[in-house]
Amino acid sequence: MKITKQDLKNISLLSKIKIDEERSASLIEDLESILTMVNKMDELDTSKVNPLTHPIENTQTLREDIEKKDIEREKLQELSKEKDSGFYLTPKVIE
Amino acid sequence: MSLNNWQPVIGLEVHVQLATRTKLFSSSPIAFGAEPNTQASEIDLGLPGVLPVLNKEAINHALKFGCAINAQISEKVIFARKNYFYPDLPKGYQISQLDDPIVGRGSVEIKLDEKSKIIGVTRAHLEEDAGKSIHDLYTNNSAIDLNRAGTCLLEIVSEPDLSSAEEAVEYLKKIHSIVTFLGISDGDMSQGSMRCDANVSVKKPDDQELGTRTELKNINSFKFVEKAIIFEIDRQIKELEKGRKIVQETRLYDSKKNLTRSMRSKEEANDYRYFPEPDLIPIKISEDQINDVRKNLPELPDIMKARLMKSYDLSDENAELVTANKETASFFEDVLSYEVSPKNAVNWITGDLFALLNKNDTNISESKVSPKHIAEIIQNIEDQKISGPSAKKLLEIVWSEGGEIQELIQNEGLEQISNDDEIEKILDEVISENQKQFEQLKSGKDRLQGFFVGQVMKKTSGSASPQVVNKLLKEKLSK
């Protein structure tokens, strides 16, 4: 499995994580060796198998539509470094 | 706009905010207009370790819609994560549906110029709403309010069956009336409870394939939907006729300038990497559950309209007007419960009452005039106790000051004079004051008739019965 520089750029863009130029060669090597290991899956013909997303058959318990009014905004916003008047702040987004 | 033999092809994606008390995956309240981030719990903020639990009512609401448009209902409802970064999307993914949407293929009927047309609904799925980014509050920052984050949305996707802006508006109105009749949304477009995106393309009649489409975002009123689509069709035709190509892109409708413009920034790297939401297990919908919803479905606008036309002998147009939304329909039926003429009820509601609502920039659910008020006004007219102009005056008074109709009629002296003698006395006065005109009327200048009726009304402050005045005037002329 080959990973191109363009793949790397795309992955970086989608995941919002920078990939340093000097690290990209070793990263490509790592990713390729992982994907080569992953490619072992191709040995199996799975055309007649359904994908399994959850290990256990279970009935979903649904929630009643009842409000819980215990939101402590100030406490929750202590976790944020940039906030004002109850808003979270980000650098200005120009649309 | 000249279509020049181009055929527009339009599909709508309507986001309906469901009228639940809590969010789709958390118990946070969803009241409109709360202080920023006071309705954003640890779940809505996407804190580490939190998990979603699905709101039962959201499923019920979606099932109601599915049954109302005779759609296939999925046996198994699966949620998926749609991954993208935006500050008002706290988890970095939106919990939505891709495969197995709760509501599958269905349809609605629209009417335009007396002709009806079936519009296919491809699917409707449940998803959580994003929060709000406010860009004009701070000089250097955007402000994020996550109160709306996680609110229940039903995204209703139509087939590209619409072929004009007018049809698109009719379709949107139909969706609006269905969801309000079902009581699953307040349908208030001004508060964002219903939002609409439109996919627009044009093609020549012989073309087998559809033209390249653009997606119009942010068209959040019936009026703007129409204007935006008209603009976009026109723009695409002009481009194509200049020999240019249409770029598949998202375009934003600017209502101030009435144009659409490209939003290239939103286009970059839109690879949503959908995959099944591992924090939720597939939800099974049983046949019994669907039958139960179907059995308890409220009367839907189309059925109600047919009933009204049949039972009250209303015209198609009038029946359409009073069933446009749930509130108007209930108001109408409440007025009828006082046993007044259905036609008068329609006329008063869609005429004078709607005018008042418009003037005061509000809707019928906020009306200060109650169904009882309207019914009593109509009864007084039907009994010839008050005149039309007095009735209008009454309506205004009730709106601004409230009160009981009978009392107001007496206090304001609006009782109609239908006593022939009394009116004849006044008519005689008017004739003697306007001898010249009376002679002209006699000699055939018919349009002066209204002048005399008007003068009598003026002298009686509108309380004379116009029918009686006309009758007496005719008698005098024939003498």
Next chain:
Amino acid sequence: MSELINLSLTDQIHGLADKSFSSREIADAYLDEIKKKKSLNCYISVFEEESKENALLADENIAQNKVRPLEGIPIAHKDIFCIKDKKTTCGSKMLSSFISPYSSEVFTKLDNAGAITIGKTNMDEFAMGSSNETSFYGNVLNPINEKLSPGGSSGGSAAAVRANLCSFATATDTGGSIRQPASFCGVTGIKPTYGRVSRWGMIAFASSLDQAGIIAKNAKDAAVALKYMSGFDQKDSTSLNEEVKDFQKEVDADQEHVIGIPKELIENMKNDQVRDSFKNAISILEKDGAKIEEINLPHIEYSLPAYYVIAPAECSANLARYDGIRFGHRSESVSSLEDLYVNSRTEGFGREVKNRIFIGTFCLSTGYYDAFYNKALKIRNLIKRDFDEAFKKVTSIAMPTCSNSSFELGSISDPVEMYEQDIYTIPANLAGLPALSIPSGKVNEMPIGLQLIGNYLDEGKILNLANKFQKLTDFHEFK
């Protein structure tokens, strides 16, 4: 009082009940030991004063005969479990100053059972790692040989139990993160059935695989601890609404066992010593009356590749919420929204976490979903079916926990070689089955674990078998 910390959980419970010693005495003894063995780096946080106070409160309760099941027992939580008003780092710079505003269900349950949280244990960053070397807080040392790795990701919990720094510790297991460090440190670790323990407040790595469990001195202790940690939780949609059996009773019950041995897997093992040790352990159980059956798990060799698609894919979405806006590390050098995202995430995450996010992002991206993610889910189904088939004729399945005993810190740099650490533990996660590891011998003078996999919800069965083994052997004793 250092002998107090050597006692098993059950002995501590008895000793507290008959007032042979106090909770305060046990807490002090552990706190002293923690100070002495600080260099092992087992803990990220230690709550010294609070633990002492809570121990006094526990002693008061005991004096008044208000004794809860784990009253006054000092325990440690892996730093992946949120505790209200406590720092919860998940071993990452990203959360190095995250003070959780709410508590995980695991913490709440054990807290309600009377346990005293003495501290929070070190771990691989976001539970991604098999050697504890990816922790932002530096690696943990193996208490048996400080040059060696304690295993990961719950290396802090395993080492803390082994070094007598707590009575037992909570841990989590996504692909072997409880069992592999238990094997490396010579302690007992159990990952129950997926859904047995609530994931609420447990910071997610891969939601469909993550499961909380226990690391303890022996199977009996693990059974007691697990009993008070398990149970349905409305806040976790994947939580199982099933009765929790009394593991404490089951562990000592007289039960028949049919042990399945995946013959091919054992024959293919590269390390003869590990295979011999495994065979020896099985023969001990066989002599004791357990029936041994050869079984076939034909798809088990595809577990590792399937896992390294599913886990990174889920992690790539789960870790998207760390954007620097509402919580977590926020870069200082930010001039645009993109900077805020990219710099905060690039600075906040370590190399291994980034690698997994990259892999997951790639596997889910357009054009690769079917070849990777969907394929992996299909293989997951095949593996589950293999187990379902096997459990038709056996009551548990035995295999080694790891392909070798602990390795030297810093000795493995190839990622795939590191991933292969989990080759025997991953299948139980993919299938959602309960699995445990108990010390069963030594290889290169370091402990090696025997893994027992049970059928769904049958934790009691493997705990019973493990206890049986521990009655016959002394591998689990700390010497």
